Structures are given as C-alpha cells and as structure tokens.
Amino acid sequence: MALLVGAGLLLGGPSAVAQLDLPDHTVKGEGEFGVRQIYGSHGSSKFEEYRHIPSGLFLDRLRLGVEDKEQRQFYELRVTEPLERDQNYQLRAGRYGRYAVQFEWDQLPHVFSNTGRSLFRGGADDLTIPSLVRSTLQSATTPTANTATINTTVNENAQGIDLRLQRKTATLGASYTPTPGWDVQFSYGNEHREGTRPFGANIRTNNTSGFNTVELPEPTDYRTHDVRAQAEYTADRWSVAVGYVGSIFNDDHTSLTWDNPFRTTDSATLGAARGRHALPPDNIAHTASLSGSLNVAQATRLMGTISYGWWRQDEPFLPKTTNSLLSPSALPAASLDGKINTLLMNYTLNTRLHRDVSLTARYRHSLLDNNTPERIFDDYVQADSSVVTTDRRNLAIAYTNHNAGLDVGWRPVSVVSVKAGYGFERFDREKRDANITNEHSGKGAVDVTPIDWLLLRASxxxxxxxxxxxxxxxxxxxxxxxxxxxxxxxxQHPNLRKFDLANRNRNRVELLGQLTPFEPMTISATYGLGKDDFKDVGFGITSDNNWSAGLDVFYRVSPRVALFTNYTREEFKSKMRSRQRGGAAGDTAANDWASDMTDIVDTVGAGVDVGVIPERLDLTLAYSIAVATGQVRARPLGTPTVSGFTAENYPDTKNRLHQLKAALKYHLGENLTAKLSYTFERFVNRDFQTDIMDPWMGAVDSGANSSIFLGARQPSYEAHFVALSLSFRF
Incomplete structure (x- = not known):
C-alpha cells in the first residue's frame, strides 16, 4: 500500500516536466525518481557486495544542463543514486572549445561479509581480548586442547563485526585551450578507503602444536592523492606533449597489534602474548613524460613517448618481535630507504607502402632500477617464539624489458583483409630464479566479407x-x-619452475562470425582457444588451457516485437605437479602428487521487447542465469612415505545467479514516462571453503583447535524488487 501511495504522489506532479524559461539561457534535463520496495531473504553480504539498494524513495539519475543562447557557455550537473553508499555527483562548467572545470564525487562500497564475529575489542590498530577469555583459553590448551571449553569460550564471547570498506573519491579537473594548437589539462584526486577487512596472521599457542592461524579485523584507513598535469601543442604535421603524474599514499595505521588468544604472558619457546604485523607503508611516486608525433611523409607517422619515474618509501621498521623474552640482534637500519627509478620508452611507426599495404613497427623499452639498499639481518624471529641465527638479506628485485614488433596489413581484394606480425620480448631480471627470458611470437589474422550481410574473422x-x-x-x-x-x-626444489619464468609454448585462436541474413535478424558467434604448455617443468604449473564460445541472436519479429537471446560457455583447465617433502628424508619421487583444476562458467540469457500499445505502452522481459563450477582433482603419483600425506579431491564449488527483470513503461507524453518494474535475483553459493566458517573450527578440523577465525561467509540470497518510477526530460 505504501508503494502505491508513494507512486501516486510522484505521478501527481506534472510540474516536474515543465521547461524552464530563462531570458539568456537554455535549460535541458532528464531524470528518473520513484519508490522501491525489496522483499525476500537478502541479508547476505553478496547482495550488496559492490552496491547499495535501499527500500523507499529513490532518485536513480538526474541530469541538468544550462547553455547560453549563443551556445558558448555551459553548465552541467549529473547525479546518480544520491544519498546511497554508491552515489555519484558530477559538476561541469566552461566555455566550448576554450576551458572547462569539472568536479566529481564518487562512492563505492565493498562488503566482505556481514556474518563476521570476533573475540577482539579495543582500538582499530590495537586489538585486545578480555583477560578472563585469554586465561580460560590458555588453560584449555594445556597440555592438550580441551575442545569443549575452547568452543564454548570462543562462541560465547565472539561479537559481531562489520567487515566492509567504503571508498570515497573526490576529483577536481580543469582544461584550457588558449589557441587551437594548445591543450592544457590538470586534475587532482583524493581517494579515501576506510573500513575493516579480514586479515590472516600466524601465532604460537600454549602447546607445542606448531603455528596456528588467527584471523583479524584489519583496520583500513588509506588516503591516496593523485595529481596529473599535461600540456600539449599540435601543429599541422607534428605534436608534442609534456606530462606529470604524482601519487602520494598514506595509511593512517602503520601496524596492527593484537592479543594472542591463547597466551597471557610471553614465553621463550611457546610464543608471545601479543602479535604485531606491518600494514601498507606510506609511499610516494612521481612520473614525468615527454611524448610527440611527426608526419614524416604523407603516409608515414612516427609516435614516441619517454617517461621517467621515481618511487620512494622510507617507513620506519618495526622491532623484530613483541616477545620480551627473546633477544634478537639490532636492526641493520631504522628504515627501508626504498628507492626505485623507472624508465619507459615507447616508439611506433605507421606507414602505408601501397594503397592496399600498411606497415606498423613498434619498440618498447622499460626499466625498473631498484636502488633500495640490500642489508644483512644477522638473525630473524620465527613466529615470535625463537631466534634463528642465520644471516638474511633483503633483495632489490629489478628488471629490464625490450619489446619489439612488426605488423603488415594487406587487402588483396575489397572483401578480404589479411594481417601478419612478428613480436619479440626479452626480460633481463635481477634476483629472480631465471636471469633472462626471450619470447618470439608470430600472428596472423584474416577478415572476409564475401557479401554485405556476412563477416568472418579469424586470428x-x-x-x-x-x-x-x-x-x-x-x-x-x-x-x-x-x-x-x-x-x-x-x-627450493631445483626442478620447480615458476609460471612467469618457465619455458612456455603458447597458442591463441579467435574466431568471429556476424550474420544478418535479413534485415530484422542479427546473429553473432564467437570462439576463443588458449593453450599454454610449460616445457621441462618438474614441479609447478605444467599446462594452462581455456576455451570459450558464445552466440548472440537478435530478431525483430515486427515493428512492435523484438526477441534476443545469448549463450556463453567458458572453460579453464590447468594442471600442476608438486612434491610433499616433509624433510630431507621425504624428498623422493614417491611423494609426488598432481592436481587438475577446472572452472566452468555457463551464461544464458533471453528476453523480449513488446510495444503493447504503439507509442504508449511498452513491455520488456529479460531473464539470465550464470552457473559457475570449480573442481580440484588431486592424486598421488607414487606410494607416499611422508606420514599423514594424502592427495585427495576437494569438494566441488558451485554458484548460480538468476536474474529476472520485467518493466512496463507507460508514456504519459513525449517527455514523461511512468514505469512499473520488477526484478528477481537469486544467488546460490556452495563453497566448502566458506560455507561452514565459524570463529572456532576445531569441530571440523582438529588441526584448527588453537586457531581463531572471523566466521566470514557469503551466504545465498533471494530478493524481489518492486519499483514505481517516473522519468522525464525537457
């Protein structure tokens, strides 16, 4: 009833479409507003993972534009979903062809889970647990775990926690064109990300069971300043531009400190009473660039860009441990003194050798020069429970990259276009497993249009x-x-090969067909195949293959009825080989295992547009379903000698998203439309990794007796949206 009353009030306002009559300006606008109600079981965080859809009155969009009568000055306001967590505002003003100023405010939520519960209290970056809870848990793990006591204590004291981030971005931009050849642009952006998200850490408990997991609510308070400036001059045959990009990142929290749930005092062998972990450090990055283009001849154009960047990070180091009973050596320096310089050179030459033959040559050189000091740490602390007296050095990873290519295009006849190309890429790396990689590639493509209603493309x-x-x-x-x-x-095993460095043969195939057998019908079909075979791999990814196929059909049955449907299937398959060593004695082929991973996504959609009453009443119906499944099949390749080693299949994962949309539009006039809409969404999630998550998981896995989690899930949901709205334009 409230929905109908609200809609009646909306439709009762004919002044909403009245044109503004100003003496010196023209005002144009459009928008949609209404009332909405949501029903069903939509409490899952997945429902509003990246959006906000409240019940009640809403303004879907609004655009207002003002121009002077001579169409020289302009002012524009755009609003999308105001007062909601994903709102957007844009304001522009200026003079056509001369200058413009723009301001934008944008928000985007990210909800991780609304089922989270935590034992931790206290400030954002200093998490505490009530002393009675800690002492009870400590006693319950001495000398072995008392699972009943742990379960009761954790579940009775874990409190609900909000696991979400909110991104807010403000951007101010300006452009100025003093003469037809000059263009100057400037922008400043300020992005703030604030909230809490799951964060995993390791602890030692009050027994000798080894490392355990504690999942923490990480405080996030990031602010990024982004500055961009560019000046470009364009002449008849050439152009030149200089630019600058600056980025400053600040994290209000330098580290995260938390109570060990299972220890109230430090121990020299069983861990610390408190844990600490560094959070993303403050840093700054600058990039200056010079680019230009030159028409060398009538059919030849040369383009180039050179950019140089310098990145800096000098956040103070944290102490090696929080454990007062351990005495590691002093840090070799107070901070990182991180210094990275980058260089990018990019050149392209386009020319037409003949009316039907074109040539493109490319060369790209990029350099990451890491000047961060490499220091030796005399020892390190393992899990806040022991000092390992072994020298370790931080590594300043760097690389140089060369990328060159040559493409030739040829149109032998008017209905056929052929392209062929060669590419070469070389990486020279420092402090990576492979020093140099070289990649040679060849490609070809053909477009055929034998008749005006058929296009065939293959590459x-x-x-x-x-x-x-x-x-x-x-x-x-x-x-x-x-x-x-x-x-x-x-x-590391000498036969392990990392996928970005390993020898690899790659094949890629893409096919496209577009068919319009008669004017009301359009058919489009696509197919893609990718095969990555990693050669000479003892352990690691041995193959990574995928294929996809799609079909889209549109058919206008009559001037009043149109049908559309689509189907897409995507398959991703990869194979991996590894070894469960468990110590030097287990380093044998008997402990090798293999894993086959498969992900399949099917998406189907169909719909109809009907003009029920010509130029008065329209109906739109659309339905889609996306089904994704994941499989991990593991098997031993020998007779294992390592105790407790089993290679077994994981349970399949599956999720489905159903969407049904129906909209009935009644055109009250040329510029005024009332719409009654209904949307149905059902998300079904079956994921063994998260479906049963609770703060304490010892009842499922005895190895997790002394671990604490947040119990973050993303359950299934079902939602029904009913909305009545009015759209207008003038």
Missing amino acids: YLYSQRRFDEYDHEKFVGEHTFPSGEPAGTLP
Missing part, C-alpha cells in the same frame, strides 16, 4: 618463451642467505 598467435638459465640457488638463494640456509631447511 592465430603462436609464441615460444625460453629462459637462458634457471637456477634459484644461484640467483636468489645465495643472495638471500649469504651464509647458507638454516640447518635442516630444505631449499
């Missing part, structure tokens, strides 16, 4: 990447541990 790419030398110990391990790795520690 193929093949590439080979090979490393020069792959040796983790030589390029990484010996630098990280200058005095050798700790006794009893297994180094």
Whole structure:
C-alpha cells in the first residue's frame, strides 16, 4: 500500500516536466525518481557486495544542463543514486572549445561479509581480548586442547563485526585551450578507503602444536592523492606533449597489534602474548613524460613517448618481535630507504607502402632500477617464539624489458583483409630464479566479407618463451642467505619452475562470425582457444588451457516485437605437479602428487521487447542465469612415505545467479514516462571453503583447535524488487 501511495504522489506532479524559461539561457534535463520496495531473504553480504539498494524513495539519475543562447557557455550537473553508499555527483562548467572545470564525487562500497564475529575489542590498530577469555583459553590448551571449553569460550564471547570498506573519491579537473594548437589539462584526486577487512596472521599457542592461524579485523584507513598535469601543442604535421603524474599514499595505521588468544604472558619457546604485523607503508611516486608525433611523409607517422619515474618509501621498521623474552640482534637500519627509478620508452611507426599495404613497427623499452639498499639481518624471529641465527638479506628485485614488433596489413581484394606480425620480448631480471627470458611470437589474422550481410574473422598467435638459465640457488638463494640456509631447511626444489619464468609454448585462436541474413535478424558467434604448455617443468604449473564460445541472436519479429537471446560457455583447465617433502628424508619421487583444476562458467540469457500499445505502452522481459563450477582433482603419483600425506579431491564449488527483470513503461507524453518494474535475483553459493566458517573450527578440523577465525561467509540470497518510477526530460 505504501508503494502505491508513494507512486501516486510522484505521478501527481506534472510540474516536474515543465521547461524552464530563462531570458539568456537554455535549460535541458532528464531524470528518473520513484519508490522501491525489496522483499525476500537478502541479508547476505553478496547482495550488496559492490552496491547499495535501499527500500523507499529513490532518485536513480538526474541530469541538468544550462547553455547560453549563443551556445558558448555551459553548465552541467549529473547525479546518480544520491544519498546511497554508491552515489555519484558530477559538476561541469566552461566555455566550448576554450576551458572547462569539472568536479566529481564518487562512492563505492565493498562488503566482505556481514556474518563476521570476533573475540577482539579495543582500538582499530590495537586489538585486545578480555583477560578472563585469554586465561580460560590458555588453560584449555594445556597440555592438550580441551575442545569443549575452547568452543564454548570462543562462541560465547565472539561479537559481531562489520567487515566492509567504503571508498570515497573526490576529483577536481580543469582544461584550457588558449589557441587551437594548445591543450592544457590538470586534475587532482583524493581517494579515501576506510573500513575493516579480514586479515590472516600466524601465532604460537600454549602447546607445542606448531603455528596456528588467527584471523583479524584489519583496520583500513588509506588516503591516496593523485595529481596529473599535461600540456600539449599540435601543429599541422607534428605534436608534442609534456606530462606529470604524482601519487602520494598514506595509511593512517602503520601496524596492527593484537592479543594472542591463547597466551597471557610471553614465553621463550611457546610464543608471545601479543602479535604485531606491518600494514601498507606510506609511499610516494612521481612520473614525468615527454611524448610527440611527426608526419614524416604523407603516409608515414612516427609516435614516441619517454617517461621517467621515481618511487620512494622510507617507513620506519618495526622491532623484530613483541616477545620480551627473546633477544634478537639490532636492526641493520631504522628504515627501508626504498628507492626505485623507472624508465619507459615507447616508439611506433605507421606507414602505408601501397594503397592496399600498411606497415606498423613498434619498440618498447622499460626499466625498473631498484636502488633500495640490500642489508644483512644477522638473525630473524620465527613466529615470535625463537631466534634463528642465520644471516638474511633483503633483495632489490629489478628488471629490464625490450619489446619489439612488426605488423603488415594487406587487402588483396575489397572483401578480404589479411594481417601478419612478428613480436619479440626479452626480460633481463635481477634476483629472480631465471636471469633472462626471450619470447618470439608470430600472428596472423584474416577478415572476409564475401557479401554485405556476412563477416568472418579469424586470428592465430603462436609464441615460444625460453629462459637462458634457471637456477634459484644461484640467483636468489645465495643472495638471500649469504651464509647458507638454516640447518635442516630444505631449499627450493631445483626442478620447480615458476609460471612467469618457465619455458612456455603458447597458442591463441579467435574466431568471429556476424550474420544478418535479413534485415530484422542479427546473429553473432564467437570462439576463443588458449593453450599454454610449460616445457621441462618438474614441479609447478605444467599446462594452462581455456576455451570459450558464445552466440548472440537478435530478431525483430515486427515493428512492435523484438526477441534476443545469448549463450556463453567458458572453460579453464590447468594442471600442476608438486612434491610433499616433509624433510630431507621425504624428498623422493614417491611423494609426488598432481592436481587438475577446472572452472566452468555457463551464461544464458533471453528476453523480449513488446510495444503493447504503439507509442504508449511498452513491455520488456529479460531473464539470465550464470552457473559457475570449480573442481580440484588431486592424486598421488607414487606410494607416499611422508606420514599423514594424502592427495585427495576437494569438494566441488558451485554458484548460480538468476536474474529476472520485467518493466512496463507507460508514456504519459513525449517527455514523461511512468514505469512499473520488477526484478528477481537469486544467488546460490556452495563453497566448502566458506560455507561452514565459524570463529572456532576445531569441530571440523582438529588441526584448527588453537586457531581463531572471523566466521566470514557469503551466504545465498533471494530478493524481489518492486519499483514505481517516473522519468522525464525537457
């Protein structure tokens, strides 16, 4: 009833479409407002993960524009979903062809979960647990876990917590064109991200069970300042531009400190009473650029860009431990003194050798020069419970990249277009497992339009990447541990290959067909295939393949009826091989295992547009469903010798999203439309990783007896939206 009353009030306002009559200006505008009600079980965080849809009165959009009679000056206001957590406002003003000023305010929520519960209290970056709760949990883990006491204590004392972020961005921009050749632009952006999100950390408990997990509510209070400026001059045959981009990042919280739920005092062997973890550090980045273009000849154009950047980060180091009973050596420096310089050079030459032959040559050079000091740390603290007296060095990872390519286009006849190209990419890396990688690629494409209602397109790419030398110990391990790795520690397996460095053969195929057999019908079909085969891989990803196919059909049955439908299927399959070593004695092929991972997504949609009463009443119906499934199949490749090692299949994951939309539009006049709409959404989530999450998971896994979680889930939901709105324009 409230919905109908509200709609009646809205429709009762014919003045909403009256044109403003100003002596010296023309005013134009459009918008939609109404009343909305939401029903169903929509309490899941997934329902409003990146949006805000409240019941009640709403303003979907509003645009107001003002011009002077000579159409020289303009003013414009755009508003989307005001007073909601995903609202947007834009204000523009200026003089056509001369200058403009724009301000934008944008908000975007991100809801992680609304089922979270936590034992922690206190300030945002200093989390505490009531002393009675900690002492009870400490007693319950001595000498072995008393699961009943832990379960009762955790669940009775865990309180609800909001796990969400809110992003707010303000942007001010200006452009100025004093003469037809000059263009000057400036913008300043200020983004603030604030809220709480899940954060995983390790602890030691009051027994010798090893490391355990504590999931914390991480405070997020980021502010990013973004400054951009550019001046460009364009002449008849050439242009030149200079630019600057600056970014300043500030985190209001430098670190996160928390109580150990299972320890009230420090222990020299069983861990600290409190834990601490660094949060993203403050940093600053500057980039200056010079770009230009030149028409070398009538059919030849050269374009180039050179940019230089310098990034700095000098956040003070945290102490090595919070444990008062441990005495590690002093830090080698008070802060990082992080310094990275970047260089980018990008050149492109376009030319037409013949009326039907074009040539494009490209070269790109990028450099990341890491001048951060590499310091030796005499020792390090492991899980706040022991000092490991082994030298470790931080690594200043750097690289140089060269990328070159040549593409040729040829139109032998008017209905056929052919393209072919060659590409080369080289990476020279410092402090990575492989020192050099070279990749050669060849590609080809053909477009055929045999008749004006048929387009066929096919493309193929093949590439080979090979490393020069792959040796983790030589390029990484010996630098990280200058005095050798700790006794009893297994180094990285020499047959492990990381996917971004491994030898790889890549194949890519793309097909497209567009068909218009007769004027009211359009059919479009696509197919894509990708195959990445990683060569000579002992352990790691051995293959990564995917394919997709899609079909879209639009058919206008009559001037009043149109049908549309679509279907897409995507499949992703990868294979991995690894070894469960569990110590030097287990480093045998008997403990090898393999895993096959498959993700499949099917999306189907269909709908109809009907002009029920020509130029008066329209009906739109649309339905879509997306189904995603995930599979992980694991198997041993030998007879395992490591105790407790099993390679087994994970439960399948599946989620479905149903959407049904119906809208009935009644045109009250040329510029006024009333709309009654209904939307149905059902999200079904089946994920063994999160479906049963609670603050204490010992009842499911005894290995989690001394771990604490947030119990963050994203349950299924079902929602019904009913809205009555009025849209106008003038």
